[in-house]
Amino acid sequence: MVSSPLRSAPVLTLIDASSFIFRAYHAVPPLSTSKGVPTNAVLGFTRMVLKSLKDLEPTHIALAFDKDSRAERQKIDPNYKAHREGPPEDLVPQFALIRKVVEALNLPVLEVPGWEADDVIGTLAARAKAEGFCVQVVTGDKDFIQIVDEDVRLFDPMKDVHTGPAEVKERLGIEPRQMRDYLSLIGDAVDNVPKVPGIGDKTAAALLQQFGDVDTMLARLDEVKKPKIREAISSHRESLLRARQLVTFNTQLDLKVTIPELIRRPIDNARARQLFTELEFFRLVNELPADTSTPKPTEPAVPAAPVQVITSEEELKVLTEAAREAGSLFLVPAYAGPPFATPLVGLGIALPDGRTAYVPLRHDVLGSVQVPEARFAHVMGGLLADPAVKKGGHDLKVLSLLLGGMKLTLQGAHDDVELLSYLLNPSRREHALPDLSRERLGLELPALPATAEGKKGRPLVEHSAEEVAAAYGARADAARRLAPRLWEELEAIGLAALARDMELPLLPILARMEQQGVKLDTAVFKTLSTQVDAECETKLKHIHTLAGQEFNVGSNPQLAQVLYEKLQLPILKKGKTGPSTDQEVLEKLAEQHPLPGAILEYRSLSKLKSTYLDTLPGLVAKDGRIHTTYHQAATATGRLSSSDPNLQNIPVRTELGREIRRAFVAEAGYQLVSADYSQVELRLLAHIAEDPVLLDAFQHDEDIHSRTAAEIFGVTPDKVDRDQRRVAKTVNFGIAYGLSPHGLSTRLSISVEEARDIIERYFTRYAGIRRYLEDTVERARKTGYVETMFGRRRLMADLNSKNRAVAQAAERAAINMPIQGTAADLIKKAMLAVDEALTKERLATVMLLQVHDELLFEAPEAEVDRVKALARQCMSSVATLKVPLKVDVGAGKTWADAH
Template sequence: MVPSSSASAPVLTLIDASGFIFRAYHAIPPLSTSKGVPTNAALGFARMVLKTLKDLKPTHIALAFDKDSRAERQKIDPNYKAHREGPPEDLVPQFELIRRVADVLNLPILEMPGWEADDVIGTLATRAKAEGFCVQVVTGDKDFIQIVDQDVRLFDPMKDVHTGPDEVKARLGIEPKQMRDYLALIGDAVDNIPKVPGIGPKTAVELLQQFGDVNGLLARLDEVKKPKIREALSTHREGLLKAWQLVAFKTDLELKVTIPELARRPIDTARAKQLFTELEFYRLVNELPEDTAAPKPVEPAVPMAPAQLVTTEQELQALADAARKDGALFLVPAYEGMPFTAPLVGLGLALADGRTAYVPLRHQVLGSTQVAPARFSAVMGELLADPQVKKGGHDLKALSLVLSNAGMTLKGAHDDVELLSYLLNPSRREHALTDLSRERLNTELAALPAVTEGKKGRALADHNPEEISTAYASRADAARKLAPKLWEDLEGVALAKLARELELPLLPVLAQMERRGVKLDTAVLQTISTKVDAECEGKIQNIHKLAGREFNVGSNPQLTQVLYTDLGLPVLKRGKTGPSTDQEVLEKLAEQHPLPGAILEYRSLSKLKSTYLDTLPTLVARDGRIHTTYHQAATATGRLSSSDPNLQNIPVRTELGREIRRAFVAEPGHQLVSADYSQVELRLLAHIAEDPVLIDAFERDEDIHSRTAAEIFGVTPDKVDRDQRRVAKTVNFGIAYGLSPHGLSTRLSIPVEEARDIIERYFTRYAGIRRYLEETVERARKTGYVETMFGRRRLMADLHAKNRQIAQAAERAAINMPIQGTAADLIKKAMLEVDEALTRQKLRTVMLLQVHDELLFEAPDEEVETVKELARRCMSSVATLKVPLKVDVGAGKTWADAH
């Protein structure tokens, strides 16, 4: 919406940058880079500015900042903002980052010592109008209403609301020019501007509608009808006039800039990408506007050798011979879709000597010359399957699957730069090849075809090979250049062994699991879905009964109305759009009324239905099986995660979770075999903490929760009741996650003091665990990292964060990572051991799934007992602990029967 009395007038966009910063800081939870640099305000600021550029498309623009902003107004009143504390400690270092963001976005920063951003904007708006410009002020601050007129409008990007004279009149009942008077009357506690006693917003509007402004009001005080208001105005006349001065914008600052000089300049794309990569704003890198300046070369830039377009068998053979001679080959596949079914359209290659090539295989463009897939397989198949020739790239598991679709096997995976980068810094959110190249090589990779980025465009096979050859070849070459330094860095922190002996060997095992998939009985799911539909309807009816009326249970505004207006429940937390109805709030409100609890039950059931019952049937492939994708480079602890679908979040202990597992079935003549580590994290806690009481309980194979309850409550294990065991179970599983008294009180719905007493009694009996918790955090503060039994590391820079919330979260992560990370290492080692044993014994059983501490196999009926014993033996012997590694094994026609 262009603010203009003339549609053709140029528009100056002025951003209240100081307001942006604080809104961003409070809108985004504490956030830091993997090096511990706080970034939440910088990220929010960058998002808001980019949104403004995209939505408003300004032709002229400036950012207005505060600078020693209280000084001039404190000359009028020393109390102005005097009670305000300084900015939060973790915000201070972000001010410079924000200026760097503005710099790479090529946005001018304007400020004036002693004055606020408001005054800078007021001055620029006045000047711009005089020069024939219209003005749009980007802010969420209502004080700016005083400068609104036909040529000046406001825009709040967080609420996506435009404000002009008509909107002001409709919302407040006054004209924009009366806003200064309105603010003076009602005061501002935040800025320490006293109000006139007895005058609130409603009374202020009535007075201004009658008298026009403050001067008119004071000149005609005898006409004020209410005696108390008349007396207050008379008594506080001087304070009102002082407030009238304080709230007014300065509009004649001597800013050394002309309006034409504020013409928008293109974003410096190269530097913006470099900065966003440094700050780990990886998603923002891809959201930079397309109409940007041509990227400037980044020095020192790494030159890219011209890519050879390989179209003959002779050229392909020459590449194969060179790779065999060098003992290395880097490959990046061109494909679209899920790797387990995607056809290989082409392949980007890089040789050790720096030569690069692209081999087109399945392009559908008329006249394009390419290598026939069969001939490619004949020439390259043996080389790709040769483990002596080291293979490199980015996400070699996906490469393995795509090659498998073309009838080829990949062996010798060695330089997967995604995995290598992940091992160095598992807390980093992404390890994209474009980011690694920009960060480590100072190189901007050529863009991939639009279709591979989820945008509308031609199918990959419909592109000319010449169009995409550079993009894929340059990625293979980037992997070649990245690998040596990544390995060097891994050697420097003793992580190379973990890469060579665990993560890289796991690649083919995971690829095989993804390719095989697990059979799904959709008829069983449909039966469950019908049953759950009826349960959901029943829960909705119960919710309506508890609410006293019908409403849309899925509508937050309607739920807010019911909870806080109809039922009068207390507002515990607010979000962007009003009172919160999130899970934490509803759990607390459930203590006061049954409706919030009923809402939580319905949400849980509805989410399971939409996530699994409705979605899983749509993901069944032509072979009748579900093929999940495993991610090795996704979690900070080393745990595998899965997606499309995520099979690791199906509840284990609920009846519905067990019902959903009944839909996962074995092929005829086969059974599913489940092998699950029993309480592995508690066993690891006992081992790592060397706690004698916990070790004794596991050596005796006692019920660990009953034993803990007996220790806490001072009774014998046979006298422990259900509630005591429930308390002990919560403590046992929570301690490894840094459970606090407040956290325990919330989970058990008990007073905080009682929770604190329970935890203290626990630590009295399990002194080794208290020692482990304290020593682990202290060691991490000194070294900057924590590690597992097998050397996997997680950097812990946030332990030194000024923001206590961030530091406490880091302490909990430091306590948990050695345990959960070691559990992750154990299950990965078990996968390798079991896979090797299955191969060695030439069994037809295949590994299907890894879910937390469980492995699921599909075994021919005649192999079931052999596999059960093999899995138990391999899994229990992957590590020697001070306590037994216990494995529960079962088998059946469905996952539920086997579990």
């Protein structure tokens, strides 16, 4: 049912701010800034308020807060909320930040000592109605139903639900005016409001439908049909009336404000941007209205001189010569679409002396003058390909791809501010140029054309050069200003070499890999899809047989009904909407009944089908190849990630995963060559922890899992059985991720006590690893960061969080980062080494994919043996460890054959 609209009248919007804070805290996962300041409640609160402002468009508004809120009601009943504990430790510092957010949003705050936000809102609602206003209360608290009527409605922004009288009647079976009596009958355990024993929601509604209100019911008590209910009401008459006092809003508070004074005022943009930047809410900053305030005089929002729009070859030559003479330039491309298949529309350029320009190339606007692509290539091609002229910008890999589409080469990448910022703080979610500019330079960049930011509007090519020149010129100039500051910070903490020697040289390699793509045999996918469809259908029928009924397997409520009501399986965990049916729960329940295991198998198969079989064929480009996008600035550990599509999550060890890889094929006359580090993270753990047992096992090329099983279970390696090796393998791969006894018990389906005993025996035999784990966490607490063998850092401010769950997650991350981060560095060094070797030997082989610890190449058949030897030699020698770096190499017509 959709709530009917309020009558045509001015509307006062009242936000239950105190309730928002706690809802936000529990709804948003633990979150903190790079300095360790907790912010999850602040972010959730801010998002709810902004959503309310956007959806409701209030003309008058106020936020109500609790203030010493228990005092007045505890005069009625000292037990009211008496058992409630104080707020969580990591929520306390967020209260002050929330107040700052409210101030920046320029919203009036009302509170009265001794009273709750409920009473403030009740008073304002009554007063507003008397003055001809309608009222919209923003809350998720059902207590507010008592003030709902034709002129007062509720809105829950988290559920996007509006509530009026009709919704109350449909949901509860009562009128809003009966809500106080309803609440007094059912009580509220959270607030210590007593209930009448034996009366629940349905009984309370039925009683109010019969009598209208509590007073009438008490006067006609003999008409209550059920003797037990009648007796309960009679014996709890006093607590019932006291409960009604507790739940009833005070609508007569003395508020020193008039309704017209609550007119909505505009957001203090400058203040909000500064605060959101400080809190690292970068997406929220970008959602704020465009800033029209005057920028700082020392940092103008646009370059001091207007951006020159280049319209002739002569002007382009002058610009090119100036860049060559200066030895550097900064470039920001204008484009819309996937870079490997998208034309370059134009180019924003900044020179070291601050001059800026925009070169229009593909603006399809009547009468526009632009530089022909052929002349652009002729004039600037040599400069762009000259490694002696340093190039800067933001995400230079994209620029390299766009230029590649014009058969131009970009060399000399030196000042990619996205990568430089990422190295300084890899845990940061985004390193967008407007955010960096706002944060570090104190300036707002001119807005891009709507379509360039993915919003509705004209295609980019339909904007004139004059419309976009200022935006792209300012971006190039912002990159120019940012680069020296970022380099200075990198130099100060010893990360500049990592940027110069690893990340920046990797840019052109990744661009070539994205441009090259990998060939996909869609016929294989078609066959696989048919097979998997049939298998899914078979599994579905089996599930229905086990359940004894047909139901929607994708519906969690229906699945919960089957598991917990029909099959009477134990409820192990509850979520917001009822008993949980997540993977961990189903794995546990599978020990008691075959249905949960069958559900897990079906889910796994369905996910692979939807993620790969149904999706990848549609992503094949005109050249018959899939072109993924690699991200260098996305993970906290330094690992590359892949998207559109993500080719790094295709399972290796399942039969279907291997069949999916069989669809990735080489061109005729070529083979795919796979080179994969063997157990690289365990080898790095042995090297870094210097554990003698682990070192010895790898130095003698033993089966590490059998050796570990022998150490844990006290048998010789030849006596290790399959189950013991499986346990050892799980422990080996889990230790570097801070595996807990609970985690191990879940993975192996054993008791926590047994898991704890296994881990203890492991650490007894591998004492060096225990020492490494403890020392790493302790050192990180002191320094505030962890680092890889090659100096890559990750800030670890959350180690000192007051929230235990957050601190424990940070401990696991601190343990893992030196291992996984070093593995990421190794594969990057390997890519650089192999690429250099391929170039040096003038081989036609190309690097196609990087997937975790594996590199995939496409080699002419005549080069396959050479490439296999070269890849093994380069990858095994990129670092000198105390154990050998082992590389598994294979080749074949498909990825599956090569792996």
